[in-house]
Amino acid sequence: MKKITLEVNGKPYALECPDSELLIETLRDRLGLLGTKYSCLEGECGACTVLLNGENILSCLALSVEADNAEITTIEGLAKGSEPHPLQRSFVDKGAVQCGFCTPGMILAGKALLDKNPHPTDDEIARGLDGNLCRCTGYIKIIDAVRHASKK
Amino acid sequence: MNKIKTRTTSPVGKSVPRIDAREKAAGEARYAFDLKLPGMLAGKMLRSPHAHAKIIKIDTSKAEKFPGVKAVVTAEDTLKIKFGSNEYFFPHTVDQLALESEKVRYIGDEIAAVAAIDEATAQKALSLIDVRYEILPAVFDPLVAMKPGAPQIHTAMNNIGVMLPLAYGNPDRALAESDYVREDVFHLQSAAHCALEPHVSLGQYEISTDRITLWTSTQAPFKVREALAKTLKMEVGDVRVIKLNVGGGFGGKLEMFPMDFAACLLSKKSGGFPVKIMCTRPEEFSFTRRKHPMIYKLKSGVKKDGTLMAITGEVIADGGAYCSYGPTVLAAAILRIFMVYKIQHFRVAGFRVYTNNPISGAIRGFGGVQSGFAVESHMDLLARGIGMDPIEFRLKNATDPNTVTVNKLILSSNGLKDCIKKVEEICGWKNKFNKRKAVSRGIGIGIAADVMGSKMYKSHESAGSVIKVEEDGSVYLFTGAADTGQGSDTALAQIAAQELGVAYERIRIRAADTEITPFDTGSFASRVTFISGNATKNAAGDAKQQILEVVARECKINKDDLDIKDEQVVRKDSNSLVMTFDQAIQLCYSFNYGHLLIGRGSYNPKTTPVDFRTGEGNVSGSYGFEAQVVEVEVDKSTGQVKVLKMYDVHDIGFPINPSSVEGQIEGSIVMGLGYTFHEDLRFQDGKVLNPSFSKYRIPRSTDIPAIESVFVVTNDPQGPFGAKGMGEASLLPTAAAIANAIEDAIGVRIKDLPITPEKILKGLKAL
Numbered sequence: 001m002k003k004i005t006l007e008v009n010g011k012p013y014a015l016e017c018p019d020s021e022l023l024i025e026t027l028r029d030r031l032g033l034l035g036t037k038y039s040c041l042e043g044e045c046g047a048c049t050v051l052l053n054g055e056n057i058l059s060c061l062a063l064s065v066e067a068d069n070a071e072i073t074t075i076e077g078l079a080k081g082s083e084p085h086p087l088q089r090s091f092v093d094k095g096a097v098q099c100g101f102c103t104p105g106m107i108l109a110g111k112a113l114l115d116k117n118p119h120p121t122d123d124e125i126a127r128g129l130d131g132n133l134c135r136c137t138g139y140i141k142i143i144d145a146v147r148h149a150s151k152k
Numbered sequence: 153m154n155k156i157k158t159r160t161t162s163p164v165g166k167s168v169p170r171i172d173a174r175e176k177a178a179g180e181a182r183y184a185f186d187l188k189l190p191g192m193l194a195g196k197m198l199r200s201p202h203a204h205a206k207i208i209k210i211d212t213s214k215a216e217k218f219p220g221v222k223a224v225v226t227a228e229d230t231l232k233i234k235f236g237s238n239e240y241f242f243p244h245t246v247d248q249l250a251l252e253s254e255k256v257r258y259i260g261d262e263i264a265a266v267a268a269i270d271e272a273t274a275q276k277a278l279s280l281i282d283v284r285y286e287i288l289p290a291v292f293d294p295l296v297a298m299k300p301g302a303p304q305i306h307t308a309m310n311n312i313g314v315m316l317p318l319a320y321g322n323p324d325r326a327l328a329e330s331d332y333v334r335e336d337v338f339h340l341q342s343a344a345h346c347a348l349e350p351h352v353s354l355g356q357y358e359i360s361t362d363r364i365t366l367w368t369s370t371q372a373p374f375k376v377r378e379a380l381a382k383t384l385k386m387e388v389g390d391v392r393v394i395k396l397n398v399g400g401g402f403g404g405k406l407e408m409f410p411m412d413f414a415a416c417l418l419s420k421k422s423g424g425f426p427v428k429i430m431c432t433r434p435e436e437f438s439f440t441r442r443k444h445p446m447i448y449k450l451k452s453g454v455k456k457d458g459t460l461m462a463i464t465g466e467v468i469a470d471g472g473a474y475c476s477y478g479p480t481v482l483a484a485a486i487l488r489i490f491m492v493y494k495i496q497h498f499r500v501a502g503f504r505v506y507t508n509n510p511i512s513g514a515i516r517g518f519g520g521v522q523s524g525f526a527v528e529s530h531m532d533l534l535a536r537g538i539g540m541d542p543i544e545f546r547l548k549n550a551t552d553p554n555t556v557t558v559n560k561l562i563l564s565s566n567g568l569k570d571c572i573k574k575v576e577e578i579c580g581w582k583n584k585f586n587k588r589k590a591v592s593r594g595i596g597i598g599i600a601a602d603v604m605g606s607k608m609y610k611s612h613e614s615a616g617s618v619i620k621v622e623e624d625g626s627v628y629l630f631t632g633a634a635d636t637g638q639g640s641d642t643a644l645a646q647i648a649a650q651e652l653g654v655a656y657e658r659i660r661i662r663a664a665d666t667e668i669t670p671f672d673t674g675s676f677a678s679r680v681t682f683i684s685g686n687a688t689k690n691a692a693g694d695a696k697q698q699i700l701e702v703v704a705r706e707c708k709i710n711k712d713d714l715d716i717k718d719e720q721v722v723r724k725d726s727n728s729l730v731m732t733f734d735q736a737i738q739l740c741y742s743f744n745y746g747h748l749l750i751g752r753g754s755y756n757p758k759t760t761p762v763d764f765r766t767g768e769g770n771v772s773g774s775y776g777f778e779a780q781v782v783e784v785e786v787d788k789s790t791g792q793v794k795v796l797k798m799y800d801v802h803d804i805g806f807p808i809n810p811s812s813v814e815g816q817i818e819g820s821i822v823m824g825l826g827y828t829f830h831e832d833l834r835f836q837d838g839k840v841l842n843p844s845f846s847k848y849r850i851p852r853s854t855d856i857p858a859i860e861s862v863f864v865v866t867n868d869p870q871g872p873f874g875a876k877g878m879g880e881a882s883l884l885p886t887a888a889a890i891a892n893a894i895e896d897a898i899g900v901r902i903k904d905l906p907i908t909p910e911k912i913l914k915g916l917k918a919l
Contacts, residue, residue: 034186035179037399039348040433044845047348075179088177092169095811098819099637100176101185101348101399107177129853133845135346135400136637137815138822139853 004068008033009077017064024048024059027074035075035104039133046132049105050074056112058131075104078111087111087149096145098136106132110146119150161718163646163656164873167811170642171661172397172635181397184352184369185430192354193222195418195429196274197411198264198281199439200256203508203838204290204303207254207263207283215266215280220273223422224281225414226264227253235379237407237513238479240610241764245313245475247306248511250383250413256285257305258473258510259838260439265414267427292838294470294505295447305473305506313471314479314504318486318767320558321497326462330453332537338450338526339904342470342833343443343826345515346850347636349399350436355415356426364416365392371401371636372674375609377666379408380416395664398636402823403514404441405636406676407476437843441513442833444469444481444504448526458540460531460549462497463489467523469512471504476513478504479764480608485519487767489527490557491601491775492568493549498558508838514676516820520602520884521827525905528598528888533901541585542597542892543576546779550599553866560760562770565876567803567864571779572599574862575801579781586896592786593796594897598885599779603772604805604868604877605679607759614756615684616670617691619648621699621749625737627658629691632672633684634664638879639812640680644688646808647872651692652751653716654733670754678877681808682774683755685872690753702740702747703730758870774868777803778881780821782889786897788916791909793894795825795857798886802861805868805876817861817882824886826851832906 006013008031017026024041027033027050036059039045043061050059051073078085084092087107097103106129113120113128120128125146126139134142160168175181212224227249236246252261264281268274291297297311305311327333347369354367364386370376373393381388398405411429418427431440450465467485471478482502489495504512517524535545551557553566575597576582584595607613618630629648635641645659663669672684696716703721704711707730715724719733731739740747757773783796800817807813830849834841842848867874887905895901900915 033179034182037183037185037348039350039399040845042433042844042846045348045433075177079178084174084178088174091177092173095167095170095173095815097170097173097176098639098815099348099400100172100181100397101183101637103176104179126853126856133346133348133850133852135348135402135823135850136819138818138820138851138859139856140818140859141811141815143853143856 002065004065006067007071009073019065021064022060023062023064023067026064027059033074033076037101037104039101046109047102047105049108049132051108051112054115056109075107086152090145090149094141094145094148096137096141102132102134106134106142114150122147158657159655160657161655162650164650164808167809168646168656170639170812171645172641183349183397183399184354184367185349185399187354187367189356189426192426192428193267193269193422194271194274195265195267195415195427196278197262197414197429198278200259200261200263202256202285202287203259204288205256205285206288207252207256208286209284210264211282212264215277218277218280220269221266221277222425223267223418224264225251225417225421227251229417229421231385233383233385235383235408236475237477238475241608242314242479245479248474250410258508260510261473262410265418267418267422290508290838292507292509292835294468294507297505297507298503305508308506311506312503313475313506314482316482316486316502316764319499323462323464323497323499326497327453327464330461331456333451333453334533334537335451336530336533336903338448338529340446340448340522340525341905342445343515343831344437344833344848345402345404347400347402347404350431350433351405351409351411351440352430353412353415354426354428355419357416357420357424359424363390365394366412366416367394367396368412369398369405370395371405371634371676373634373664373666374632374671375674376408376412380412383413384416392667395634401636401675402516403518403676406514406674434843437833437848438510438840441476442510443515444471444478444512444519444522446485446522448522450526450530452530452534454534454538456538458538458545458548460493460495463495464499467500467502469504470507470509472507472509472511474511476511478512481514481519483764485523487559488520488523488601490559490561491563492551492599494551496558509835510840516823517880517883518677520600524598524600524884525887528885529891529903532892543572543581546597546599547572560768560770563775565774565805565866565868566777567866568599568601568777570864571777571801571803574864575779575781575799578860578862579799581781589897592788592897593783594893594895595781595783596889596892596896597779597781598889598892600881600884601775601777602881602884603677604682604774604776605757606677606771607762609673612756613673613683614754615672615687616754617684617688618670619691619695619751621695621737623741625658625734626660627652627654629659629661629688630669631661631663631684631688632669633680634675636675638675638816639809640675640684642812643681643808644684647685647688648692650873651689652696654719678776678879680877681875682871682877683757685875686755687753689872690755691751694753695749695751698747698749698751699736699740702745703736706739774870774876776876776878776881778885780882780885780889782893784890784893784897786894786912788898791912793907793912795890798857798859800859800861800882801864802878802882803864803866804878805871806865806874807863808873808875813863813878814861816879818859820880820882821859821886822851822856824883827905828887828890829906
């Protein structure tokens with residue numbers, strides 16, 4: 001057990017975490033942030049992607065105690081009230097959302113990419129999303145959505 | 153309705169944003185995966201570690217006494233009623249028990265289940281269940297399993313669970329009259345669905361009423377309800393199955409699973425606590441369903457002019473331990489050919505063989521991916537054998553509109569030849585085919601067809617919808633159709649808005665709750681747009697007539713002279729405004745009329761009964777068609793195949809939502825690319841060798857070639873606004889088109905999937 005503090009989507013939390021607790025467990029089970037999904041819990045699908053100090057990480061491979069003092073952004077932290085983030089808007093407008101299970105992780109991976117590289121090429125977008133699996137779309141409309149958001 | 157900023161009137165044919173996209177992109181969409189109920193217990197399944205064994209004894213006493221364990225169930229807690237997925241047409245294939253007590257038939261067969269206060273306790277309790285087995289000889293190869301003396305898995309003779317010997321005309325004479333006859337054998341591997349949301353079951357038993365509610369990640373809530381009621385021996389009405397958002401299905405969530413049954417039974421035994429059971433990713437790969445591996449042998453003959461004379465052959469499918477959807481998968485793998493090719497003389501025998509491998513079942517394409525590779529490769533080889541262009545060959549033999557096939561399929565709208573001609577045009581076939589061997593570039597074609605809602609589940613294939621128009625003009629659509637991510641909720645909302653004459657944004661949808669929404673068999677066979685779409689159109693039409701009746705009485709105009717278009721009640725002849733939709737609704741709910749607006753509609757596709765002993769009958773209300781061309785470049789030193797571009801032309805009737813249609817086509821093609829090049833669920837002694845995303849590679853964002861997609865609009869006479877289903881057909885010709893392109897590029901013919909660099913190099917060596 002360790003006392004940690006996290007800032008999640010701009011809100012501070014003081015938590016007591018078992019050493020073995022995964023960040024995804026803290027986010028979903030304790031903080032009720034169910035937008036973050038997981039599909040494998042083995043670090044292979046990208047569905048559990050969140051931003052930790054601005055970097056996209058897999059929350060199923062991170063221990064919460066290691067995230068002590070970190071700023072974390074989940075999908076719930078992107079919109080401003082009912083005003084969606086430009087990436088969320090372009091995912092909706094460009095038909096990049098099908099079943100939606102990969103969508104939160106995909107959008108956060110897209111955000112991490114655009115924060116570093118605001119005007120990526122299609123190849124750079126594809127490489128930026130390479131760790132996030134989608135079984136529905138064939139990725140074309142997802143890449144399209146990220147490109148579209150980058151032009152905003 | 154003042155909150156609405158955008159008003160998309162006449163939405164059919166427009167790429168409106170999906171109705172559920174905003175909540176999904178916001179992270180607010182809830183799946184069964186996310187559900188938590190007060191007092192919820194964690195459930196786990198105990199599965200057989202043996203491929204084939206007799207169960208001698210199951211002792212659960214230690215697990216039951218373990219602190220934190222609330223319930224343990226075995227077959228002794230059940231009525232031992234078997235279930236299966238093709239009960240109506242193939243009653244003898246109902247062969248699975250939710251919990252086995254006498255024998256296990258594959259590694260993963262469910263024996264017991266535990267519910268405990270948390271997952272760790274449930275996991276520990278599983279290890280405390282003492283099961284004693286007597287190991288039986290097992291068989292994993294269908295060809296061995298068919299031989300006399302092989303281990304007997306069920307009671308079926310030679311382990312042949314399903315046999316379909318289908319024949320028409322006089323194939324032997326037609327082969328003898330052919331100028332060119334050739335025989336090919338194709339091997340198709342198994343594959344996994346890989347829906348990102350795992351299988352989840354959350355069951356809650358209500359003791360006071362003796363009722364059960366199950367939240368499950370399913371494509372077919374009404375089928376799950378039926379199987380649960382049967383196996384639990386409850387009234388259908390006492391079982392409620394609720395589908396929330398579903399994180400993909402692809403055929404893998406089309407039936408009741410033992411975990412659905414166990415979640416409900418554990419809840420009952422624990423005294424009504426809700427019980428949630430969730431598959432891990434390795435369990436998903438190993439213990440749910442998989443694609444049928446098939447050996448597809450074909451021997452066919454053609455005339456010198458390209459006329460296809462006869463097709464004969466044999467299909468052997470490794471069915472695994474239970475039948476699941478195997479019978480209809482096998483039938484579809486064989487009978488689909490009649491939708492594509494005009495053929496009078498035919499004899500193909502299909503065998504679905506039990507083995508001690510995991511259960512083969514439905515997966516997107518429903519046997520059509522396997523047959524698509526075999527048939528489309530074989531057809532290319534026939535064309536090449538007589539020196540005919542593969543496109544010319546297909547145009548000569550492709551089916552026509554408004555025809556009846558030899559097995560009595562009624563092909564009404566049929567744009568197959570238009571698809572072929574269009575794809576030939578957009579890919580520049582004439583300048584590319586057989587012209588670029590020097591640079592190891594090739595081009596290949598495959599064609600396909602698919603049902604748009606086949607009657608294969610029960611005597612009817614009906615779907616229903618209810619439309620409720622509220623006092624403020626908001627419109628609720630209740631449908632039993634199960635959107636699992638393909639976009640059917642959106643398409644149905646567009647259809648409802650179009651028919652009612654209002655903006656798409658007015659529609660809210662409540663779908664797939666067996667207690668609240670009308671019946672619908674589910675999302676399979678590309679049926680929802682066609683069948684549930686027609687039901688929804690009928691419901692919206694009914695609501696519209698009710699509104700027009702009130703307006704007609706008030707304005708003293710003949711009702712038949714009125715219509716609702718773009719949120720306005722108008723005179724049909726002049727299109728002049730009578731009143732706005734909102735005014736009409738206020739009128740309906742006014743003192744004088746007080747007319748509550750509830751529209752209802754149902755639809756049962758016009759088919760004829762299918763006799764699966766002969767393969768005759770019109771199985772579907774309409775059929776969709778497809779032609780696909782692939783350009784490849786092969787690196788002869790490494791054996792790597794690079795897909796340069798794909799061209800897809802699809803007769804979809806009419807696109808309700810073009811963006812959604814493209815999304816389905818792109819997703820299908822990419823799934824087809826995965827199966828062609830690397831998806832290969834491998835087994836050793838019945839155990840899955842690669843049950844993870846790192847060992848079973850599905851396509852990633854960096855694997856995607858350019859795809860040019862064109863729709864052929866045929867306006868199906870039965871389809872809602874001319875639409876047909878289209879969620880599967882684009883996946884069917886992909887592997888063959890690639891194999892055909894590889895032969896064009898380097899002269900190597902690959903007949904076994906997946907197409908790996910090793911096979912290419914081996915083929916080059918043998919040239």
